[in-house]
Amino acid sequence: MKRNILNSPRLLKLKKKRQKIFLNKIFLSVISLLTVFAGLSYLSGLKQLNITEVKINGNKSIDSEMAKIIAQKEITGNYLWFFPKTNILFYPKNNIKNELQNEFKRLKDAVFSIKDGKTLEISLIEREASYMWCDTTLPESDVAGQKCYFMDLFLMKRHIFPEGFILSFMEKYPRKKTTYPDLILQKKIFINLFCLKKCWKI
Numbered sequence: 565m566k567r568n569i570l571n572s573p574r575l576l577k578l579k580k581k582r583q584k585i586f587l588n589k590i591f592l593s594v595i596s597l598l599t600v601f602a603g604l605s606y607l608s609g610l611k612q613l614n615i616t617e618v619k620i621n622g623n624k625s626i627d628s629e630m631a632k633i634i635a636q637k638e639i640t641g642n643y644l645w646f647f648p649k650t651n652i653l654f655y656p657k658n659n660i661k662n663e664l665q666n667e668f669k670r671l672k673d674a675v676f677s678i679k680d681g682k683t684l685e686i687s688l689i690e691r692e693a694s695y696m697w698c699d700t701t702l703p704e705s706d707v708a709g710q711k712c713y714f715m716d717l718f719l720m721k722r723h724i725f726p727e728g729f730i731l732s733f734m735e736k737y738p739r740k741k742t743t744y745p746d747l748i749l750q751k752k753i754f755i756n757l758f759c760l761k762k763c764w765k766i
Contacts, residue, residue, distance in 0.1 A: 601646070604647070605646040605647060608646075608647045608648060608651045608653075609647075609648055609651075611682075612681060612682075613651055613652055613653065613681075614648055614650040614651055614652065614682070615639060615650040615651075615652060615655060615678070615682060615683070615684045616650075616682045616683070617682065617683045617684070618632050618635045618636055618639075618683070618684045618686065619632075619679075619683055619684070619685045619686070620632050620635075620686050620688060621685065621686075621687055621688070622675075622687040622688045622689060622690075623688040623690060624690055625670060625690065626668045626670060626671060626688055626690060630667070631664060631667075631668070631686070631688065634660070634663050634664055634667060635660050635664070635684065635686060637663075638656050638659045638660045638663060639655050639656065639660070639684070652678045652681065652682075652684075655684065657676050660674070660676075660686070661673075661674045661676075664686075664688070670690050670691050671688060671689070671690060671691070672689045672690060672691045673688075673689040674686055674687065674688055674689065675687040675689070
């Protein structure tokens with residue numbers, strides 16, 4: 565008797581009706597999502613919302629053209645095949661910055677801004693060289709033959725000195741004897757740094 569009630573035409577009809585309503589809701593939800601997705605895709609592709617030019621400024625030694633090429637490469641293509649990376653609302657800012665810093669070790673930071681609604685302007689902030697770090701003692705007679713690196717305050721602060729590391733005090737070399745810029749450690753500063761290394765065993 566119970567089985568007959570569960571399989572009665574009325575209950576079966578009600579069950580089918582509920583299934584139909586459920587399927588209709590799923591169908592409408594999918595259609596709504598696709599409509600929203602298509603609308604966003606269309607809006608994100610509007611010319612008024614997309615970057616058409618990249619400009620580099622603020623750089624002193626970094627190659628502007630190379631930096632521009634890197635930025636353009638990062639904004640080429642689409643997200644999920646539909647949303648252009650050139651969109652001014654969600655262009656890959658962090659990716660551009662990371663790639664620039666990987667390519668240019670002198671780059672300290674990059675500031676992004678959109679000008680006139682279509683131009684991506686990237687202001688590069690370079691590290692200021694405060695020290696010269698050489699792997700061996702630097703004789704006056706052979707400045708150009710030494711392997712030296714420019715260092716800023718951040719690098720000097722974070723660097724861990726290896727065993728046998730030498731800090732060499734450099735007097736001001738005439739430009740005719742070297743191709744290096746005039747980056748000088750004052751004698752007092754040098755003595756303090758040397759003491760810091762010796763006393764604290766950095």
